[in-house]
Amino acid sequence: MADVKSVGVIGGGQMGSGIAQLAAVAGISVWLEVATNALKNLKCTSNLEDLQSADVIIEAIVESEDVKKKLFSELDRIAKPSAILASNTSSISITRIASATSRPCQVIGMHFMNPPPIMKLVEIVRGADTSNETFMTVKTMAERFGKIIVCSQDYPGFIVNRILIPMINEAFFTLYTGVATREDIDTGMKLGTNQPMGPLELADFIGLDVCLSIMKVLHVGLGDSKYRPCPLLVQYVDAGRLGRKRGIGVYTYGKQQELIKSSSRL
Numbered sequence: 001m002a003d004v005k006s007v008g009v010i011g012g013g014q015m016g017s018g019i020a021q022l023a024a025v026a027g028i029s030v031w032l033e034v035a036t037n038a039l040k041n042l043k044c045t046s047n048l049e050d051l052q053s054a055d056v057i058i059e060a061i062v063e064s065e066d067v068k069k070k071l072f073s074e075l076d077r078i079a080k081p082s083a084i085l086a087s088n089t090s091s092i093s094i095t096r097i098a099s100a101t102s103r104p105c106q107v108i109g110m111h112f113m114n115p116p117p118i119m120k121l122v123e124i125v126r127g128a129d130t131s132n133e134t135f136m137t138v139k140t141m142a143e144r145f146g147k148i149i150v151c152s153q154d155y156p157g158f159i160v161n162r163i164l165i166p167m168i169n170e171a172f173f174t175l176y177t178g179v180a181t182r183e184d185i186d187t188g189m190k191l192g193t194n195q196p197m198g199p200l201e202l203a204d205f206i207g208l209d210v211c212l213s214i215m216k217v218l219h220v221g222l223g224d225s226k227y228r229p230c231p232l233l234v235q236y237v238d239a240g241r242l243g244r245k246r247g248i249g250v251y252t253y254g255k256q257q258e259l260i261k262s263s264s265r266l
């Protein structure tokens, strides 16, 4: 494919808004499909049909295989025949997402890290039928965004989340079994292993719902009980404690923090 001139981004949450920013800064015209909120500097739409002229469409919606497959099947109908359909999925099989379309050679994983404008890496995941042309177009576009590329085979969690999310899950087990406080777990890992954020702090940053979805994909996809999600992580998600984006996760933030402080003073 020639130079990418126009990109559609679906999902206006943490990842989608950052990916749209990257593309706009790289001089590419962007349509961002927003479910709830809007960004001033981009063309925003809540109508998928507006993406029909995009050269590349990047999906960054909820981490659910069924929801993504339904969307990809719609995109297959709407997007122009030459368009590439990319998923920012953290863990779900690109081959299975591609199977919902009639163009599996033009479907690829483009896994940005959070926050996309800051983090240097993009993990590119080729499904069973992804063509070299699709791979080269997406690689060139990611490099235009100023990113470093790594390539992964299409197995659950790819490279980064295959290693990272079990570590986060283990941090939850460490908290759940009373080994240490959340602060000591995070400080221990920050200062003891030279990571910029502790694993529980990072889980709040990623979103506990996203972490749990990825753990479930690893558990089912790799069929090993060592990947079972920690019950405390499950309970936090059930309670709506999704991390920074909700103001409460393992820790509390902003208004939620103020509310808790004032209720404890009553």
Ligand SMILES: NC(=O)c1ccc[n+]([C@@H]2O[C@H](COP(=O)([O-])OP(=O)(O)OC[C@H]3O[C@@H](n4cnc5c(N)ncnc54)[C@H](O)[C@@H]3O)[C@@H](O)[C@H]2O)c1
Pocket: 010, 011, 012, 013, 014, 015, 016, 033, 034, 035, 036, 060, 061, 062, 063, 064, 067, 071, 088, 089, 090, 091, 111, 112, 113, 114, 205, 206, 207, 210, 245
């Ligand atoms: N959070 C991270 O650190 C991170 C990192 C890399 C990849 N990802 C992946 O990116 C994707 C999005 O994650 P996020 O953290 O931005 O989540 P998020 O909850 O912040 O945002 C998801 C957005 O998608 C919208 N949405 C849901 N279903 C939709 C649909 N059918 N059509 C249009 N919009 C829809 C929601 O309204 C929300 O705005 C997931 O697949 C996730 O695994 C997340």
